[in-house]
Amino acid sequence: MSHTVTAFPDAxxxxxxxxxxGAVIGAGVEVGPFCRIGPHVVLEENVVLHxxxxxxxxxRIGAGTSVHPFTVLGGPPQHLRxxxxxxxxxxxxxxxxxxxxxxHRGTAHGGGVxRIGAGVMLMAQTHVGHDCILGDHVIxxxxxxxxxxxxxxxxxxxxxxxxxxxxxxxxxRAFVGGCAAVPxxxxxxxxxxxxxxxxxxxxxxxxxxxxxxxxxxxxxxGAYHALFxxxxxxxxxxxxxxxxxxxxxxxxxxxxxxxxxxxNRPILPAARHLPEVD
Numbered sequence: 266m267s268h269t270v271t272a273f274p275d276a277x278x279x280x281x282x283x284x285x286x287g288a289v290i291g292a293g294v295e296v297g298p299f300c301r302i303g304p305h306v307v308l309e310e311n312v313v314l315h316x317x318x319x320x321x322x323x324x325r326i327g328a329g330t331s332v333h334p335f336t337v338l339g340g341p342p343q344h345l346r347x348x349x350x351x352x353x354x355x356x357x358x359x360x361x362x363x364x365x366x367x368x369h370r371g372t373a374h375g376g377g378v379x380r381i382g383a384g385v386m387l388m389a390q391t392h393v394g395h396d397c398i399l400g401d402h403v404i405x406x407x408x409x410x411x412x413x414x415x416x417x418x419x420x421x422x423x424x425x426x427x428x429x430x431x432x433x434x435x436x437x438r439a440f441v442g443g444c445a446a447v448p449x450x451x452x453x454x455x456x457x458x459x460x461x462x463x464x465x466x467x468x469x470x471x472x473x474x475x476x477x478x479x480x481x482x483x484x485x486x487g488a489y490h491a492l493f494x495x496x497x498x499x500x501x502x503x504x505x506x507x508x509x510x511x512x513x514x515x516x517x518x519x520x521x522x523x524x525x526x527x528x529n530r531p532i533l534p535a536a537r538h539l540p541e542v543d
């Protein structure tokens with residue numbers, strides 16, 4: 266291990282910060298007062314640690330990411346099997362990590378890494394557990410919590426004070442409402458609300474904001490109804506039918522691929538007697 270801090274000359278480190286020998290501080294990095302940075306931490310260029318930030322373990326923070334006070338990144342996983350193995354946390358470029366966030370590194374038996382994509386926003390007091398994988402541009406609203414091994418696709422939004430059960434997969438551009446408890450997988454592009462959560466249709470607002478065409482949304486709605494609201498066929502038969510019927514719609518194809526990727530995972534069902542939420 267290196268016995269000195271590697272820091273570019275234009276990095277600005279407050280004299281009240283504590284940086285362990287071996288840390289790497291990139292060009293243009295700002296480290297505010299009372300931050301503590303461990304010996305295996307890498308801060309890429311233009312990272313900003315505002316103050317009172319703790320970064321531990323084998324942790325890499327991507328370029329241009331901003332970290333606000335009283336956040337702890339790269340802490341040891343909350344898992345009884347963890348015995349101090351050297352595991353990792355990787356955070357992508359351009360993330361906004363707000364006050365009192367905690368993100369734990371991975372476990373040796375769970376892949377060894379917790380990974381957060383680029384452009385992610387973690388609002389105040391959110392928690393990302395060990396071995397979670399978050400795609401790009403994911404948003405976790407205040408006090409949302411992810412148990413270990415959760416996987417979230419690009420552009421998904423997790424509402425405030427929601428809780429996601431371990432090993433749950435949440436597809437790209439899905440929306441989880443505030444205070445939801447999510448014990449099962451959520452397909453891409455869907456909306457889920459409630460405790461325990463149920464599907465309430467597609468994330469229509471998000472799809473329109475993202476510029477999806479009317480024709481594409483109509484195809485996705487047809488696929489959703491055929492998969493989750495139709496009766497008389499086993500679910501796997503409905504998957505095959507929808508795959509054939511909407512073979513020319515890549516977005517429906519993404520839903521089918523999600524369902525087939527882990528056929529043994531429980532999929533969050535629809536709330537049949539409640540109106541869809543647009």
